[in-house]
Amino acid sequence: MTDRPRILVSRAIFPEVLAQLAQHFDVESNQDDAAWSREEFVRRLQGKQGVLTTGSERVDAELLAACPALQICANMAVGYNNFDVPAMSAAGVLATNAPGVLTETTADMGFALLMAAARRVTEGEHFLRAGAWKRWSYDMLLGQDVHGSTLGIVGMGRIGQGIARRGAHGFGMKVIYHNRSRLPEADEQAVGARYVGLEELLRSADHVVLVLPYTPEAHHLINAERIALMKPGATLINIARGGLIDENALAAALQAGRIAAAGLDVFEGEPQVNPALLACRNVVLTPHIGSATGPTRMAMAQLAADNLIGFLTQGKPVTPLNAD
Numbered sequence: 001m002t003d004r005p006r007i008l009v010s011r012a013i014f015p016e017v018l019a020q021l022a023q024h025f026d027v028e029s030n031q032d033d034a035a036w037s038r039e040e041f042v043r044r045l046q047g048k049q050g051v052l053t054t055g056s057e058r059v060d061a062e063l064l065a066a067c068p069a070l071q072i073c074a075n076m077a078v079g080y081n082n083f084d085v086p087a088m089s090a091a092g093v094l095a096t097n098a099p100g101v102l103t104e105t106t107a108d109m110g111f112a113l114l115m116a117a118a119r120r121v122t123e124g125e126h127f128l129r130a131g132a133w134k135r136w137s138y139d140m141l142l143g144q145d146v147h148g149s150t151l152g153i154v155g156m157g158r159i160g161q162g163i164a165r166r167g168a169h170g171f172g173m174k175v176i177y178h179n180r181s182r183l184p185e186a187d188e189q190a191v192g193a194r195y196v197g198l199e200e201l202l203r204s205a206d207h208v209v210l211v212l213p214y215t216p217e218a219h220h221l222i223n224a225e226r227i228a229l230m231k232p233g234a235t236l237i238n239i240a241r242g243g244l245i246d247e248n249a250l251a252a253a254l255q256a257g258r259i260a261a262a263g264l265d266v267f268e269g270e271p272q273v274n275p276a277l278l279a280c281r282n283v284v285l286t287p288h289i290g291s292a293t294g295p296t297r298m299a300m301a302q303l304a305a306d307n308l309i310g311f312l313t314q315g316k317p318v319t320p321l322n323a324d
């Protein structure tokens with residue numbers, strides 16, 4: 001037994017980051033990369049002062065009560081809906097996330113899904129691979145224009161602003177956004193976006209992109225009623241969290257052709273995907289890979305590690321969510 005802090009790493013991460021952590025801590029890490037059950041996670045957390053989580057492990061009052069040695073949970077994700085931050089503050093446990101380092105990569109993914117959904121890229125590929133492409137036809141796989149259209153962004157944090165810049169400056173789109181609070185005018189001008197209410201956004205946008213944090217108030221924000229407000233040819237893109245959309249309502253709208261298409265990187269029950277969505281041809285589905293490039297994932301792991309090292313060795317976390 002040493003007196004170095006003990007930490008847990010809940011999933012496999014880059015070996016070089018693990019090696020850095022091992023210079024400061026006694027590290028127990030998940031070697032198999034299969035997600036631990038909640039019970040197993042709590043058992044392994046016993047006696048640990050810190051944990052590196054990946055965004056899917058729930059940290060709530062019950063877990064905190066069962067793990068009294070815990071001082072910090074460092075999420076290797078910018079979203080932290082897996083953390084009950086008020087419960088963590090009440091228990092004196094620090095929460096950190098990984099903002100900033102994945103902004104541009106995730107905004108790229110939002111655009112990739114938008115382009116793929118609007119221009120029916122995966123449908124086209126399935127069509128071709130199935131041997132269905134026999135001849136040129138004037139109305140084969142007609143999609144929706146992206147350039148010059150109206151882009152509606154719900155949630156205007158860093159990633160939302162990255163998408164706005166791409167839309168306004170790269171594709172000549174008219175960009176409108178809705179957010180809890182309006183950006184300062186200079187920021188709106190810099191990203192080329194205009195603030196509107198949610199209802200107006202849904203009624204006016206040709207492409208709607210969800211990039212807001214998932215909170216209890218935002219559960220099923222996009223439901224049947226709100227989908228009914230959208231333009232018939234609209235597309236809906238979600239790179240935030242699956243719970244923002246009522247997936248059954250979306251699948252019904254896609255099946256009925258009520259909206260043209262959707263692009264989804266996140267799902268309410270992931271890694272399970274709602275069978276009603278799987279049955280729709282006009283939806284592009286990806287397995288929560290918004291931040292998945294080598295350099296970005298490395299930067300996320302490094303920031304989570306820096307939070308653990310900074311806090312447990314010097315009391316100085318880098319990106320705290322609930323420090324005084």
Ligand code: DGY
Nearest residue numbers: 055076077078079291
């Ligand atoms: C995040 O950082 O919240 C992403 O969704 C994780 O990939």
